[in-house]
Amino acid sequence: MSGGYAPSPPSSLPSQSSPSGNEGAMRVLTRPVTFVTGNAKKLEEVRAILGNSIPFQSLRLDLPELQGEPEEISKGKARLAATEVNGPVLVEDTCLCFNALNGLPGPYMYVLGTSTVTSLKWFLEKIGHEGLNNLLMAYEDKSAYAACVFSLALGPNTDPLTFVGKTMGKIVPARGPKDFGWDPIFQPNGYELTYAEMPKEEKNKISHRSKALALVKSHFAATGYHFQINGSS
Numbered sequence: 001m002s003g004g005y006a007p008s009p010p011s012s013l014p015s016q017s018s019p020s021g022n023e024g025a026m027r028v029l030t031r032p033v034t035f036v037t038g039n040a041k042k043l044e045e046v047r048a049i050l051g052n053s054i055p056f057q058s059l060r061l062d063l064p065e066l067q068g069e070p071e072e073i074s075k076g077k078a079r080l081a082a083t084e085v086n087g088p089v090l091v092e093d094t095c096l097c098f099n100a101l102n103g104l105p106g107p108y109m110y111v112l113g114t115s116t117v118t119s120l121k122w123f124l125e126k127i128g129h130e131g132l133n134n135l136l137m138a139y140e141d142k143s144a145y146a147a148c149v150f151s152l153a154l155g156p157n158t159d160p161l162t163f164v165g166k167t168m169g170k171i172v173p174a175r176g177p178k179d180f181g182w183d184p185i186f187q188p189n190g191y192e193l194t195y196a197e198m199p200k201e202e203k204n205k206i207s208h209r210s211k212a213l214a215l216v217k218s219h220f221a222a223t224g225y226h227f228q229i230n231g232s233s
């Protein structure tokens with residue numbers, strides 16, 4: 001979170017237990033949902049998209065990512081985060097998938113020597129925007145999609161729920177500010193601008209992240225979670 005994290009007693013667990021995803025069942029949450037990420041740009045977007053829709057705080061922590069399918073990686077992170085925070089958490093993973101390469105770079109993890117790295121992050125750091133474009137040089141098909149998986153765990157030992165958002169587009173030579181990942185090389189379908197060239201509000205309306213967060217918001221609206229934080233309701 002922006003201002004330090006104070007662990008709280010297990011009372012932060014949902015006071016009524018019903019199976020995860022049981023829409024309509026009332027749950028009382030005594031802590032805001034903590035979005036756990038090590039990525040400041042993601043946090044900026046999540047904050048802008050969620051606004052005041054869900055009581056929300058953030059915790060800066062790079063969680064290990066276990067190998068597997070995107071939803072399993074995400075659920076594993078949510079379990080770790082919920083144990084760490086001892087309360088409700090939201091975690092997020094993003095992948096950029098090239099259709100010509102059957103979904104690579106994707107979200108997958110590789111073990112390189114003694115270190116384990118996320119392929120996409122690693123690809124970006126090692127070969128940059130130009131290198132990512134070059135991966136597609138031999139292919140006519142430059143289409144790609146950005147996907148985001150959010151996992152929500154209401155507390156330790158609860159089964160996380162996942163929410164997926166996807167935006168289709170294509171890979172282009174870098175254009176626009178270079179302050180967030182692969183934004184300069186992803187041009188969403190229907191736009192002449194890359195994510196990086198678009199005003200932030202525009203990206204946040206159509207992005208993979210905003211689509212996944214729209215599902216998170218609907219989930220909160222449909223389930224009737226009740227936040228009782230510091231005596232307030």
Ligand SMILES: O=c1[nH]cnc2c1ncn2[C@@H]1O[C@H](COP(=O)(O)OP(=O)(O)O)[C@@H](O)[C@H]1O
Nearest residue numbers: 038039092093094118120121124180181182183
């Ligand atoms: O919306 C986005 N636009 C551009 N780059 C992104 C976006 N979301 C994530 N990335 C980048 O994709 C890479 C992999 O994402 P990942 O979800 O593993 O990030 P993280 O582990 O740093 O939180 C990182 O380099 C990250 O900066």
Ligand SMILES: [Mg+2]
Nearest residue numbers: 065093094118
């Ligand atoms: Mg990651």
